[in-house]
Amino acid sequence: MTETSTKPKGRVAQRQLRNREALVDAGHRVMSEKGIDAATMQEIADLADVGAGTVYSYFRSKDELAIAVIERVMRSLALRIEAVTDTFSDPGQVYAFGVRTVMEAATGDIRWKQLLNRAEVIADAMFRCMGPFAIRDLENASRAGRFKVTDAALTWKMATYSIVGVSLAVTCGSLPRSVIQETVVRLLCATGIGEADARELAARPRPALPKG
């Protein structure tokens, strides 16, 4: 600590930012490695280089930390999706792309696998973090006459749980990854678009996601 440079903001505030960041980071690493339940607060605190008790001045409970971890994953994915879809013209396609991409991420990235138990936690985080986009898309597409949705929030809530359930089954190996296609079709059907249109929409080629 001989050559600490004076920072524009207070030292405490800086450290708190670092600590919260480090904790979410460590939580993410440990929880996606061994699962939320098997992760211990001790290991997370150690990895974040923080006392075991300190965690509780940032997060009220282990569950709250888990939620923070998951929300970060969701928010980051939502932004990456948004970056691609804001060039789309068909609002229905925006929703289709979003849904599809979330499923690919959830089933493709090993780090999601362990998070996927605790379905309510994941689904709720997905609802909150991606909801603003998804609900907006559902409403846009409905206004455009493409979808027939009366309660976009409800439709999105149902979609999140379905996505989590199917993803869980896929990562467990009880369903093949190929069901993703049909899952998207079903989610589109649920928007009130016809089955044929849903199938067409789900089959469209889609651009790659920017890396994250």
Add this chain to the structure above:
Amino acid sequence: MTETSTKPKGRVAQRQLRNREALVDAGHRVMSEKGIDAATMQEIADLADVGAGTVYSYFRSKDELAIAVIERVMRSLALRIEAVTDTFSDPGQVYAFGVRTVMEAATGDIRWKQLLNRAEVIADAMFRCMGPFAIRDLENASRAGRFKVTDAALTWKMATYSIVGVSLAVTCGSLPRSVIQETVVRLLCATGIGEADARELAARPRPALPKG
């Protein structure tokens, strides 16, 4: 123990049946009272009038006991539904009635409320226990040209998670009970029937369920 009457079957086998039954019973009572996590094996064992260690000669873990409890609830509900719907002629209506009834039960009976956390457990039990009926109905309705389902198991899996998610939100008070109607409509849309037909099907009057 002076006047034990000799039973037709071995004493041990009889007691084992009683014990398993008593444990699932006690588990049901305690878990639906305070929630699966807050229920302690000690309390359940006490209520079943059995040593704490004995539980583990019937169920490998607390989770396995919880699953047994939930499966019993599901199976019983499935049978009660089946008793009503086998008089229906429209196969689509059978599915609609089933879905609707499960939601009413899940959101209406206080004893479900606490079970509803652990969404994966509930949804999986629902998938297994009611799946044989639901999948059959989906396939019947598809064969009749009413629904357009290619993978009935997948459609049912998605439905179970949606049902659990919405029910959870309703029992938490974050959604009004009135969303049940629209949820049924969406689940019917997901079968590939059109939106208008879905709405009509969901709006039909339905007979009462036999008590359980």
Add this chain to the structure above:
DNA sequence: TTACGGAATCGAATGTCAGTCAATCATGAA
């Protein structure tokens, strides 16, 4: 009826954690 081997049961003991708290330490204002 009595004796015996093994299965079923018991419940105290174990180990693991999440979460607490009294003692320290660092920060920044005066």
Add this chain to the structure above:
DNA sequence: TTCATGATTGACTGACATTCGATTCCGTAA
């Protein structure tokens, strides 16, 4: 430099799920 504030620490507590050696109970055979 001094000191009050509040952030941090890590040993500790309490709660449980699960285990395991001791004990009881059954069914059988003499």
